[in-house]
Each structure stands twice: as C-alpha cells, then as structure tokens.
Amino acid sequence: PPVVAVVGRxxxxxxxxxxxxxxxxxxxxEDVPGVTRDRVAYDAAWGGRRFTVLDTGGxxxxxxxxxxxxxxxARLAVxxxxxxxxxxxxxxxxxxxxxxxxxVLRRSKKxxxxxxxxxxxxxxxxxxxxxxxxxxxxxxxxxxxxxRGSGDLLDAVLHALPEEAPPETFGVAGGPRRIALLGRxxxxxxxxxxxxxxxxxVVVDSVAGTTRDPVDELIELGGQTWKFVDTxxxxxxxxxxxxxxxxxxxxxxxxxxxxxxxxVLVDASEPLAEQDLRIISMVIESGRSLVLAFNKWDLVxxxxxxxxxxxxxxxxxxxxxxxxxxxxxxxxRHVEKLVPGIETALAGWGERVPxxxxxxxxxxxxxxxxxxxxxxxxxxxxxxxxxxxQPPRFVLFTTGFLEEGYRRFIERRLREEFGFDGTPIEIxxxxxx
Ligand code: GDP
Numbered sequence: 001p002p003v004v005a006v007v008g009r010x011x012x013x014x015x016x017x018x019x020x021x022x023x024x025x026x027x028x029x030e031d032v033p034g035v036t037r038d039r040v041a042y043d044a045a046w047g048g049r050r051f052t053v054l055d056t057g058g059x060x061x062x063x064x065x066x067x068x069x070x071x072x073x074a075r076l077a078v079x080x081x082x083x084x085x086x087x088x089x090x091x092x093x094x095x096x097x098x099x100x101x102x103x104v105l106r107r108s109k110k111x112x113x114x115x116x117x118x119x120x121x122x123x124x125x126x127x128x129x130x131x132x133x134x135x136x137x138x139x140x141x142x143x144x145x146x147x148r149g150s151g152d153l154l155d156a157v158l159h160a161l162p163e164e165a166p167p168e169t170f171g172v173a174g175g176p177r178r179i180a181l182l183g184r185x186x187x188x189x190x191x192x193x194x195x196x197x198x199x200x201x202v203v204v205d206s207v208a209g210t211t212r213d214p215v216d217e218l219i220e221l222g223g224q225t226w227k228f229v230d231t232x233x234x235x236x237x238x239x240x241x242x243x244x245x246x247x248x249x250x251x252x253x254x255x256x257x258x259x260x261x262x263x264v265l266v267d268a269s270e271p272l273a274e275q276d277l278r279i280i281s282m283v284i285e286s287g288r289s290l291v292l293a294f295n296k297w298d299l300v301x302x303x304x305x306x307x308x309x310x311x312x313x314x315x316x317x318x319x320x321x322x323x324x325x326x327x328x329x330x331x332x333r334h335v336e337k338l339v340p341g342i343e344t345a346l347a348g349w350g351e352r353v354p355x356x357x358x359x360x361x362x363x364x365x366x367x368x369x370x371x372x373x374x375x376x377x378x379x380x381x382x383x384x385x386x387x388x389x390q391p392p393r394f395v396l397f398t399t400g401f402l403e404e405g406y407r408r409f410i411e412r413r414l415r416e417e418f419g420f421d422g423t424p425i426e427i428x429x430x431x432x433x
Contacts, residue, residue: 001043001355002161003385005054005081007074007105009066009097012089013117017144018042018055021154040383041359046154049161052355054081054383071100076432078108080383080397083160085153090116090127090141094134102134111160115153116141176218176227177346180255181234182283183265184275185248188295189234191329192265196221196228196338222339230255252282260390261289261345261422263338268326269299272311280319287391289345289423290322293338298328321348321415323422345422350389353418358384358394365413371406379431381410393426402429 006014021044042053056077077084084105088098105112116128119141131139140156142149183189196219217231233251256262262283266276283290294300300308312324323341327334353361362384371379379400387393394414396402402410407427414425 001050001052002082003041003052003054003080003355004044004083004085004157004161005056005077006085006087007056007070007077007101008087009070009089009095009101012087012092013144014087015055015057017085017087017115017117017142017150018053018057020142020144020147020150021046021053040363041356043354043356047158049158049164051082051157051161056382067097067100070097071104072432074101074104075108076382076397076399076430078104078110079430079432080385081110082162083157084108084110084112085115085157086112086136087115087117087144088131088134088139089118090124090131090139091118093127093130098134102136106135112136113153113156113160114139117144119143120146120148176225177261177342178216178227178229178259179342180229180252180259180262180288181231181265182252182255182262182279183267183295184273184279187265187267187276188329189265192293192295192327192335193217193228193231193234195329195332195335222336224339226342229258249278249282252279253286256282256286256288259288260349261291261342263291263293263342265293265295267296268294268308269296269304271307272315277315280316284319284424287424287426289349289391290319291338291341291345291422292316292319292322292324293341294324294326295329297326297333298331300326321421321423341422348419348421348423349391351392351418351420351423352389353386353392355385358386361413361417362396362410365410369409371400371402374400374403391423391426392420393428395428395430397430397432399432401431 006018008014022042040055042055044051044053054077056073074084074086086101086105088094094102114131114134114136116131116139119125119128120143125141128139128141140149140153142153144150181189181193197217215230215232217228218225219228220226230251233255264276264280264283266272280290280292294308316322323344325334325337325341327338329335362381366381371381377400379398379402381396381398381402383397385395385397387395396410407429411425411427414420
C-alpha cells in the first residue's frame with residue numbers, strides 16, 4: 001500500500017493526528033521527550049483505500065539545530081512516502097523550522113497535504129489562513145485532539161494518493177511456472193529430464209510456435225504443468241558432448257533470464273566443483289529462486305555423505321536458504337520431491353511483508369541489537385519498506401551507512417521471521433546523514 005508520512009516540528013500534534021487517522025487513541029503514546037517509539041508504521045484505511053501511515057515522531061532530533069534536523073527528517077520522509085502530511089501548529093503559526101520543512105517539501109514535488117492543527121473551534125480558523133505563506137496551498141484546519149476536520153483531511157489524503165496498482169498475479173496470468181534446469185556437464189540434467197518427462201511430457205503440438213523445434217518442454221508433475229525452459233539446449237548439449245565453457249555460461253544465463261526458478265543439479269558423488277558454485281552464484285545474482293538437487297545419490301555412501309555435509313557447510317553457506325533435495329535421476333529415487341522444493345522456492349520468491357508488520361519487526365530488531373557505533377556515530381534504520389517481489393527487495397531508510405555485517409544480520413533475521421525460503425533477498429539503503 002502507498003505510504004503517507006506525517007511530518008512536522010515536535011509538539012505540533014503529529015502523534016495525536018496519527019491516532020486520529022488510525023481511529024484509535026491508545027496506540028501511540030503522548031509526545032514525551034526521550035521516549036523512543038516502538039513503532040513507526042501503521043496500517044490505515046479510508047474510503048476503501050488502504051495505506052500505511054508513517055509516524056516520524058520517533059525521528060525527532062535533539063534540541064540543537066532544530067530547523068536543520070527537522071528538515072532532514074522531512075527529507076527522509078519524502079524519500080519514503082507517496083504523500084506527505086505536513087502538520088503545523090496553527091496557534092503558533094509558521095516558524096523558521098516550519099519554513100525549512102516547507103522548503104524541502106516544495107522542492108520534493110511529492111504531493112503535500114498541509115495541515116493546520118489545534119484549530120479546536122471556528123474562531124481559531126483565521127489563525128490558519130496565515131499558513132498560506134508556506135507556499136503549499138490551502139491549509140486544512142483540523143483538531144487532531146477533538147477530531148474536528150479529520151474527515152476532510154483524510155479525503156484530501158485520499159485524493160493525493162497515487163493511482164491504485166493492479167493486483168499482483170504471480171504465475172497465474174503467465175501460464176505454467178518456468179523452471180531452468182541447470183548444472184555443469186555430466187551432473188545428470190538430461191537423465192533427469194528424461195526421467196521427469198517420461199510419462200509426464202505434455203504434448204505441445206497445440207501450442208503455437210513450439211511444434212518445430214521446441215526449446216521449452218511442458219511437463220506435468222505433482223498435478224501441475226511446468227515449463228522447463230531451454231530443454232533443447234540440455235538435450236543437444238548431452239549429444240554434442242559439451243561446448244566450450246563460454247557457451248555453457250551463455251546458455252545458463254539465457255535460461256535464467258527466461259525462468260522463475262532454477263533447479264541446480266549437483267553431482268553428490270563428487271566434490272563440489274568451482275563450476276557448480278559459479279552456476280549457483282549466477283542464479284543468486286539473477287534474482288531467481290533456487291532449488292539445489294543433489295543427484296547421483298545412489299552412489300553416495302556414508303563416508304561421502306559426511307564429506308558432502310562439510311562441503312555444503314563451507315561452500316554453500318550463501319545459499320543455505322535454498323531447499324535441498326537428494327535424488328537419483330538414474331533410479332528415480334525422490335525425484336518427485338523436487339516439486340515441493342520448487343513450490344517452496346516460488347512462494348518465497350513472491351512473498352511480500354506488509355509495511356506495518358515489517359516496521360514493527362524492524363524496530364524490535366534494532367532495539368535488541370543496534371548497529372555498532374562507528375566513528376562516534378550510530379546509524380539507525382528509521383523506516384523500512386518492501387519495494388518489490390520476485391525476488392523480495394527491501395529498502396532501508398537510514399541515518400547512516402549500515403555495514404555489511406549488520407545488513408547480513410538483518411537478512412538473517414528477516415528470513416527467520418518471514419521465511420523467504422528458496423529466494424535471494426535484496427537489501428538496499430537510502431541514507432540521510
Ligand atoms: P548432463 O550433461 O548434465 O545432461 O548429464 P547426463 O544426464 O548426460 O548424465 C551424465 C552421466 O551421469 C550419464 O552417464 C548418466 O547415466 C549418469 N547419471 C545421471 N544421473 C545419475 C544418477 O542419478 N546416478 C548415477 N549413478 N548416474 C547418473
């Protein structure tokens with residue numbers, strides 16, 4: 001849902017207004033200096049539209065350099081928000097700090113709803129007219145405390161929200177889910193394909209463009225039809241006894257480009273090879289979901305198994321979230337278990353965490369383990385949003401650079417909390433120093 005950020009000086013009534021918008025009074029505590037909020041983002045709805053309310057109250061700066069600090073807070077909010085709700089205290093009028101914020105907002109080109117708060121009765125209305133001077137259009141008068149004018153305010157917010165995006169459909173509109181079967185030569189790709197296709201191959205003569213030289217193959221598994229992409233490449237490669245490395249890499253990349261999930265086949269009977277790791281890295285970098293299939297399990301004895309576990313620990317740590325299946329393309333052992341693995345990976349790939357939930361999780365995480373102090377500064381995550389799916393992408397709005405280790409910690413905790421099995425996660429930062 002779109003994000004509506006509430007900004008303004010301390011004590012203008014931002015939190016009270018947030019409570020008013022949420023239609024409850026108990027959620028946010030009064031402005032108490034030094035009290036850190038436990039939450040910054042809330043789910044709200046008005047007139048059938050859902051949106052996220054971002055309460056910037058917790059970002060309030062120290063007393064020194066108030067104007068600059070509040071302006072910074074506004075910049076951060078502008079980056080994160082679709083609409084900015086700028087709250088000014090009508091009984092005080094426009095202060096220097098308000099002017100500084102207005103300046104930031106005017107330049108941002110984001111829609112702004114200017115709110116003149118503490119207009120408790122009609123006599124106070126005239127105070128608000130002075131706020132035209134901020135250059136942000138008509139001030140909407142409200143009393144956050146008593147609720148006066150809040151309906152009109154929400155109508156204005158609704159009006160400023162971006163057009164509703166069409167509902168997302170994962171793999172529904174696009175036909176069968178697309179699988180790339182990858183792996184270095186001789187790991188058993190064509191054997192597996194033959195095994196899977198065997199009885200289950202879907203005749204594609206009726207599908208336009210696929211009759212002559214089908215590069216893809218439709219195969220029915222676990223009651224569903226799947227599209228294995230570039231299977232012609234796999235079969236041909238087997239026949240020609242492999243091309244040069246360069247072409248293999250090109251084929252892998254083009255199969256990845258066309259797929260949603262990669263099943264990377266590894267020969268479990270041999271030590272992991274450089275090329276296995278390279279292919280797995282290509283999958284992760286391409287942002288596709290991943291299933292690891294350890295093939296030739298019929299050749300794996302107790303001792304090999306022990307070594308394999310250690311290799312996986314050491315060399316596949318960066319893909320530890322990928323579902324693993326031990327199979328034998330030759331005997332057919334456990335090949336049917338590929339399907340739940342693939343389903344898990346595709347589900348993780350398309351998973352979305354609601355903004356409010358993400359932020360309550362994030363503030364707990366930060367409270368439990370703040371970023372280490374670096375050079376006298378301690379970067380903080382002010383707000384987080386999931387910018388997209390397939391793969392899940394997160395943007396963290398921060399007050400400084402988060403070091404690699406801390407970002408990895410955040411990723412680990414995100415996975416513990418929300419799953420994301422079988423998918424890489426992208427985390428980026430928007431920094432306001
Ligand atoms: P590709 O190059 O990845 O397509 O590999 P192939 O499917 O051509 O297989 C390479 C070799 O490994 C062939 O001799 C297969 O018979 C053998 N092979 C494939 N899968 C298995 C398996 O699960 N167990 C055993 N023991 N051999 C296998």
